[in-house]
Amino acid sequence: MRNQQLDPSMNVVIIGGGVMGAATASFLAARYGLRATVLERDASYARASSALSVCAIRQQFSTEINIRISQESLLFYRDIGHQLAVGPDRPSIGLVEPGYLYLATEAGARVLAENQALQARCGADVALLSLPELTARFPWLSLEQIALGSLGLSTATSGEGWFDGYSALQAFRQHAIAHGARFVQAEAVDFDTRAGAVQSVITRQGERLAADAVLIAAGAWSSPVAAVLGVDLPIRARKRDVFALQAPGPLPGCPLVIDPSGFWFRPDGDTGQFLCGSPPRGADLDDVPLEQVDHGLFDEWLWPRLAERVPMFDELRVTSSWAGYYEYNTFDQNGLVGRLPGTDNVFVAAGFSGHGLQQAPAIGRGMAELIATGTYASLDLSPLHLERLANHAPLLERNVI
């Protein structure tokens, strides 16, 4: 990748003001002093994934790049009050680190152990737990059909848990604005281009914003934006339902539990509230309206399985539910990060398929480096480059939830 001279007069237009756009704007403005204009069509973020997320962070991935991105992002999020302080205001995102507990049947135990070995090689502290160890640690868990577990531990360099994602988004946004970035409520609909380079971004109102570089960070809606430039990105809006539960009481030491059948649950407070979800029943369709939460998914599929895994869940009630879109990369369910092939000055950070909120600090920092200097200065994000689409070389991540 080539280095380029930093041009302090460079205009960067970012399409999408969710966590990816806001994080990139924050690094561009604060670290490089560049002029970043973030176009966000809905300042209320009513349908943005960043506002509808479950906001968990883990190092239990099966690819080195995802492990390293989340390790570095965790360290940033732990220190967010300092990293994104604006004057005396130190943002707080309520990060807690009870870990992720992956459970595996006999058939899945080998892959779980292989993943743990890779995570250990990358410096992530993840413990493999036998059945007696699982029982001792989580006596409320029923281990029917389970052979092995893996639990992310909270140590100096790694840890897993969850945080308030909307606060993280707002912290990046406020930090970016304090360093000179502009957030404009407008929808990008077209581009002026000359010889493969975008000259300006055109909004629905017909305004033209001059651009030396453009970042597409439009989440689940990134494909329509890239399509205007003639590039077909394999990113689709795939609905995921989340159910908030009130159980009879808390489960001591409860991490975010991933069941081998595909569902997950985690505490949401310490008096017996939980969140849970799973992939949809049947076909995973594009653009299902967010209003259509599948309540049958909970009643007929999730609840029986939850109660099998944790007998206390036999008695619970759903207190609320919502749905959000995964910006789902149908090619290989990983972020598409880097230059948009076929263009000179257009970049993409999208397609994170359910693990974008936790990756935002490292991705935002890397995008700012790439846009400002032409290369990655800290963590090399090139395994996520978009050329893997044309090369038919998927980056296969086994741990997509």
Ligand SMILES: Cc1cc2nc3c(=O)[nH]c(=O)nc-3n(C[C@H](O)[C@H](O)[C@H](O)COP(=O)(O)OP(=O)(O)OC[C@H]3O[C@@H](n4cnc5c(N)ncnc54)[C@H](O)[C@@H]3O)c2cc1C
């Ligand atoms: C139910 C659910 C659970 C999740 N759980 C987790 C989790 O536990 N951990 C995790 O790391 N991630 C999780 N995710 C994924 C995570 O939330 C996303 O990866 C992340 O928020 C993506 O951020 P983004 O900025 O790319 O997209 P968004 O937050 O969707 O932001 C994109 C923005 O672009 C705007 N936009 C679109 N088109 C245009 C245009 N043409 N012009 C101007 N603006 C435009 C939109 O209005 C939107 O605000 C979850 C997601 C969902 C839905």
